[in-house]
Amino acid sequence: KQEVTQIPAALSVPEGENLVLNCSFTDSAIYNLQWFRQDPGKGLTSLLLIQSSQREQTSGRLNASLDKSSGRSTLYIAASQPGDSATYLCAVTYNDMRFGAGTRLTVKP
């Protein structure tokens, strides 16, 4: 059974710092990995989708990498801003979609 783990559970950084969020999964048989952002009381917003054949995806200040063989993905956020404060979730898909518990990020002004 696929297990998805996100480390750290919570992270607090000053504005302007570059930061890395980690996601690991136990079964390398996946179609893709997706990073989401969730604001309090809101739904999930898709940030980046990496297909299993890809190594990374970039969108603005966000860069996500995927190492399927080692079961790891990282989400890199450059020049963090207070508006980046949210919970970040990773999810891997095969026949279903399995989520990590998330990393709660706080960016302090």
Next chain:
Amino acid sequence: EAQVTQNPRYLITVTGKKLTVTCSQNMNHEYMSWYRQDPGLGLRQIYYSMNVEVTDKGDVPEGYKVSRKEKRNFPLILESPSPNQTSLYFCASSLEAPNTEAFFGQGTRLTVV
């Protein structure tokens, strides 16, 4: 605007009173699914549907039913809600199967007393 719409957003009900949470998507997506989100447990899949009239159990299907009579709608039915079904529920859709980008609804916060 492409979106997944859930209703209601908030619901308080009593144990045993049947309820339905609706989910509708306007993107002609084939794949739809329901999740519940609980503190410390993350999101867990309840049911999913690969296409019309095709549904299957996820990780935590007990106490829930779904139907997929038409492509755009995927209601979640709780025949006899219990307090342990108090949770935040999300509906999601993707173009085909789960291997394309998933779009989520805004969530339904359900409290069963």
